[in-house]
Amino acid sequence: MSIPLSLLDLAPVPAGSTIADTFRESVELARAAETAGYTRIWYAEHHNMATIASSATSVLIGHIAQQTSTIRLGAGGIMLPNHSPLVIAEQFGTLETLFPGRIDLGLGRAPGSDQATFRALRRDPAAADSFPHDVLELQGFLTGNSRIPTVNAYPGAGTDVPLYILGSSLFGAQLAAQLGLPYSFASHFAPDALHAAIGAYRNNFQPSEQLSEPYVIAGVGVVAAESNEQAQVQMEQVRRDRVSSFLGRGRETPFTEPEIDMLMESAAGEQILKMLAYTAVGSPESVRDYLEGFARSAHADELITVHNASDPVDRLASVRLTAGAMGLRG
Template sequence: MASAPSSSPVGVPLSILDLAQVGPGETVRESLAHSTRLAKFADTTGYRRLWYAEHHNMSAIASAAPAVLIAHMAAHTENIRLGAGGVMLPNHSPLTIAEQYGTLAELYPGRIDLGLGRAPGGDQATFAALRRTHAAAEQFPRDVLELQGYLRDESRVAGVRATPGAGTNVDLYILGSSLFGAQLAAALGLPYAFASHFAPQALTEAVALYRRDFQPAPLPGGGQSEPYVIAGATAVAIDDAEFAAEQLHQAVLQRIKHLVAHHRKITDDEAEQLIDSPVGQQVAGMMRYAAVGTPADVQDKLRDFAKHADADELIVASLAPDRQAWFDTVVNLAPGR
């Protein structure tokens, strides 16, 4: 893995996790147009990579098909690495993913990442609609190895070869928010991306375990000789510190509403009353590492967070419900700005 660019404002490489959010009153098409604009900007301003996460049955997120988004964004950019952060492998057969990302790697060589997670990326009804069972998550380590075999042209399934895919050696990353992912990434000698942008509780313990137990795997297809950690963070970096703080407050309300949505719809006023409740405290814990304020303040916070997380790279996700505030954050944190 390359060292941090000297121009990075936080001391380590910076990347972007685009959730392809669909804002209030916005269409999916408009959301994806904004994501394309974001990708074009990131491509020319020093960001290392741009990832999309697989989410299903969520009206406010338009990234259900990361491979399709990656293909579109790759066609509109030239330099930045693009990938899934991640593909929820229990939702798919390893062969299908090998073929999809192998195709991308053939079209855009040297630019495709494949982050792998074991969460379903949706609710139980969605899992059933995908024709999957919860048992699929228990097969995650085996499925990672099967997928890796296809991409290395060392298939573990007799008589089956991924075309496209075989020999593309797409870079693999293990995603996680617990010790399980850290253990797997260490055992396979793969880079590890921790979801501290929404599940920070086990961050330091998981990273320490990963670095301690890492087994070098200097092989094609994502194996490497040294551990590499990407840590997620949320941010609002805009000139108006008061508006940035309001964006954080609105994000808290949105997450509270999301967590109780399976019970009933609630208003902003009702969500306000839940801020000090156990649900509100849960949301506060999720946002432990949110960096909010002026660009200089946020850069300092992210620099401190990178050290705290023992991270080789940070990947920043949107915290701001306001579309322009998120784009301005990307502009204000741009390594090449």
């Protein structure tokens, strides 16, 4: 089975590291993915999170694009309620003009932050309600068919940056189907509605100028190592880091290991760990078998992989081992 593989780089900032370190590691990861034959790399907009460095998503995309040559780069995604469509059209029109044929624009409806941060962004809490309208307005700016008389995106107009709808529920699936846009489901952290959402998207898809047939990208976690045993050790650390990160927000001192043990067995910890339900863990052969089965089950046209290993060296190895197992070039 041959299926395109892509990456979601969350630009993680582990304990003891710096944001500058993370940006250097993201460049190294992108270069490795390009050499290995991955289709695209996306970066997600998150705010007020000390462990994620991709808040200025378009700036990071431009930096990575300057350090690579051919791999597609984009947002997975821009949280459109945080922005005016015109500004996003200008940003991504600039990127497409500087790096033609390499830029994607994935769009999400969630604010990507807590309510206090949302207020700090100076946005109206009701902004998410206008998401469908804002997507169409943004599309108009990028195609040169502005919906606002006398207002155009410069740069942006006529760049036709491809849009993708991101989602973790039926709302995004139905909108992507109605607008005839590709749909990317966030099953790497929100697994519950995967099959229902993709079914709704495929069943209701309406062709558009951008897309004649439905196209599904499904998110999936990966921890690939030389052996199943090594991968399981790494995955256990991923679980512990995930629980302590989510439950320790705003905490001045880190949890002790015994405290993490207790948190992982709590109801809140178990709920967080369910986010990792779709994760390929093991040797290259085990990861290949999992990803092929997952793609068939999800009816996915492409997989966007999130390599979760806590150590940057292990994460880079996971990217390369997965590419080799799945028969990508390199």
